[in-house]
Amino acid sequence: MSNLLQNQVISFIAKNEEAILKKWIDRVIPSPEDPNKDKMLGNGKSMLRLIMLCLKDSNNEAELISLAYKVAEERLDAKVNIGDFVYNVSLGRSEIFNSLPKIGLTIEELDPFINKINFYFDHFLHLAVRRYTELKDKRIEEQSYFIEQTHKDRLTILGQMSSSFVHEFRNPLTSVMGFIKLLREKYGSLDYLEIIESELDQLKFRISQFLLTSKKEIKEKEKESIQFLSLVEGTLDFIYPLLVSTDVHIHTDIDGNPSFYGYADEFRQVMINIIINSLDALIESNQTQKQITITSRLEKNSLLVSITNNGPMIPAESLHSIFEPFFTTKKLGTGIGLYICRKIIEEHQGTLVCESNPELTSFQIVIPVNSKETKRE
Numbered sequence: 001m002s003n004l005l006q007n008q009v010i011s012f013i014a015k016n017e018e019a020i021l022k023k024w025i026d027r028v029i030p031s032p033e034d035p036n037k038d039k040m041l042g043n044g045k046s047m048l049r050l051i052m053l054c055l056k057d058s059n060n061e062a063e064l065i066s067l068a069y070k071v072a073e074e075r076l077d078a079k080v081n082i083g084d085f086v087y088n089v090s091l092g093r094s095e096i097f098n099s100l101p102k103i104g105l106t107i108e109e110l111d112p113f114i115n116k117i118n119f120y121f122d123h124f125l126h127l128a129v130r131r132y133t134e135l136k137d138k139r140i141e142e143q144s145y146f147i148e149q150t151h152k153d154r155l156t157i158l159g160q161m162s163s164s165f166v167h168e169f170r171n172p173l174t175s176v177m178g179f180i181k182l183l184r185e186k187y188g189s190l191d192y193l194e195i196i197e198s199e200l201d202q203l204k205f206r207i208s209q210f211l212l213t214s215k216k217e218i219k220e221k222e223k224e225s226i227q228f229l230s231l232v233e234g235t236l237d238f239i240y241p242l243l244v245s246t247d248v249h250i251h252t253d254i255d256g257n258p259s260f261y262g263y264a265d266e267f268r269q270v271m272i273n274i275i276i277n278s279l280d281a282l283i284e285s286n287q288t289q290k291q292i293t294i295t296s297r298l299e300k301n302s303l304l305v306s307i308t309n310n311g312p313m314i315p316a317e318s319l320h321s322i323f324e325p326f327f328t329t330k331k332l333g334t335g336i337g338l339y340i341c342r343k344i345i346e347e348h349q350g351t352l353v354c355e356s357n358p359e360l361t362s363f364q365i366v367i368p369v370n371s372k373e374t375k376r377e
């Protein structure tokens, strides 16, 4: 690269700086609410100055990095799409190339300058996009951390609430249940006693629901062998009072008499939560033959259980949120039912997923049958 040619190109760019910048700014894709719009011209100017320095062979890497980082931050603040950003920078490059033929040099003479400018722009874009991506990832991480933290805070409050709730309610409840037993012993079968007992059972169930969200209350205990068929029968007996006032039919199809290791009370709670959710969904629906189907089969070393209803579809955008704590679409829902279910199934080293289409909504549980291991946090 001769000095003469070098000076010719540099002084041409210096002389035409304004015209190049104007044409470039006129062509850029504007971002509607860009708070850094007016900085664009200044950045373009800095870039042209750096290019001229680079054509003079002066080492200005540090300045290029600092410009690339500054621009990346501004573009991120302006919430600009990274594709638009790259396109806009490339427009600047093409405006320089469009103007260079006016110097009157041959292609061969211009070629080394074009290569240098190209390399410089590519290097700038690489630095800026890399920085932009780093900053964006960091922001997303910070946001997710914040959301997670808020969830955790709410869970802690819920844990504390449930602990005091449990203490306030559990003792009188146990004593009332004890007195009912005494009444039964003393007077045999009395009118309404069964109803009172079943209602108290429901209350106890609700309390244990909260109890499970409070880690302090979870006692370490051994897994026991559960006969799945009798667990389902027990569950259906338990929800019978809820069923009678509805026109929902429950159909079961249990293959063989499978058993697995687990916590019977907790697993029963999973079944109850999912069935009650299905009932809620069916009661709201206009379906003429409202049906819940519970099926199970053994496959290799796992028990596959599915609880399916023909109620309304869960919209795709809600499907990934239903297992989140506090997600509810019900007036009086707390949104912790499915959260607890998944937690319990994971304690059984299993999985719980939901699939929903316009005809059917299905909750599928898979648990290993011979695992005695527990996964507690």
Ligand SMILES: Nc1ncnc2c1ncn2[C@@H]1O[C@H](COP(=O)(O)OP(=O)(O)OP(=O)(O)O)[C@@H](O)[C@H]1O
Residues within 6 Å of the ligand: 273, 277, 278, 281, 309, 311, 312, 313, 314, 322, 323, 327, 328, 329, 330, 332, 333, 334, 335, 336, 337, 338, 339, 361
């Ligand atoms: N079978 C189902 N059909 C349709 N929607 C469902 C079904 N099961 C759950 N959902 C949706 O998932 C949400 C979350 O369910 P989840 O059991 O966690 O909370 P909830 O039932 O609203 O309140 P609760 O804490 O009393 O159980 C429900 O509000 C409902 O929108």
Ligand SMILES: [Mg+2]
Residues within 6 Å of the ligand: 273, 276, 277, 337, 338
């Ligand atoms: Mg529920």
